[in-house]
Amino acid sequence: MKVELENATLYLGDCMDILPTLPKVDAVITDPPYGIGESGGEKRRVRAGDGRTRFAAPKHDDLGWDDERPCRQLFDILVEKSSTLIVWGGNYFSDYFPPSMGWLYWDKKIGGDFSDGELAYTSMKKALRSFSVHPFEGLAGGKNREHPTQKPLSLMKWCIEQAGNPKNILDPFMGSGTTGVAAIQMGRKFIGIEREPKYFDIACKRIEQASKQVDMFVEQPKAIQDAMF
Numbered sequence: 001m002k003v004e005l006e007n008a009t010l011y012l013g014d015c016m017d018i019l020p021t022l023p024k025v026d027a028v029i030t031d032p033p034y035g036i037g038e039s040g041g042e043k044r045r046v047r048a049g050d051g052r053t054r055f056a057a058p059k060h061d062d063l064g065w066d067d068e069r070p071c072r073q074l075f076d077i078l079v080e081k082s083s084t085l086i087v088w089g090g091n092y093f094s095d096y097f098p099p100s101m102g103w104l105y106w107d108k109k110i111g112g113d114f115s116d117g118e119l120a121y122t123s124m125k126k127a128l129r130s131f132s133v134h135p136f137e138g139l140a141g142g143k144n145r146e147h148p149t150q151k152p153l154s155l156m157k158w159c160i161e162q163a164g165n166p167k168n169i170l171d172p173f174m175g176s177g178t179t180g181v182a183a184i185q186m187g188r189k190f191i192g193i194e195r196e197p198k199y200f201d202i203a204c205k206r207i208e209q210a211s212k213q214v215d216m217f218v219e220q221p222k223a224i225q226d227a228m229f
Contacts, residue, residue: 003204005211008180008190012200015172015193019077022191027166028078029159031088031151032070032173072096074172081170083123086159088151090121097121104162106155107132120159131158150175156182177203184210 001012011018075096078085086104087093102124107117109132117130137152156179160166167188171179174192176199183190184207192207194200 005208007184007211008207010204011193012197014195016074018193019172025082025168025170027084027163028082028170029086029163029179030171030173034069034089034092084163085123086120086163088118088120091119102126103128105130109134129162131155151178153178153182157186160186174203175199177206180207181210
């Protein structure tokens, strides 16, 4: 299935089938499954009416998409599609990529059972950069997250800035479409692929809504220049 919007083309299907049919792009910015079992979020401890502590159901459907990490062949295809890659969870794919100095770090500004942050591999020859934002930025404690591993919108906009001046962006693991929303709001073109119908439908609605509001948000693309250290 293919959905075409003004500045976005969205595919429902397996990225291994769809990627070979796509042209090259300026940048690949994606957050693939890490293979750590976060498909449905974590169960929550709740206090029942009888005073006992029990586990509530996960916040999201467990669709099994994070049971295994993608194969190396897929990343070989991504390298063919663009010379600029940003891949979140890069530490889980360190055996897939050559050494890189341009890693990105997301400081989650949160403690407890959550990790302090996440790492993104990049193909860029630039200094490591970091960005701080709470995972539930603007989402009322996370209640409105459409996807169990949804990244903050401001984080994905920052990734696009770090990628330089990409006029068209590909995300083969689109999820609920946050990268696409960021791209559209920043005046870029976007190609997204998602295999889960539930999240594909959510992504289509979010990106279509962003397209309708683009005049309110659009930012002119600007080149990012970083000093080398």
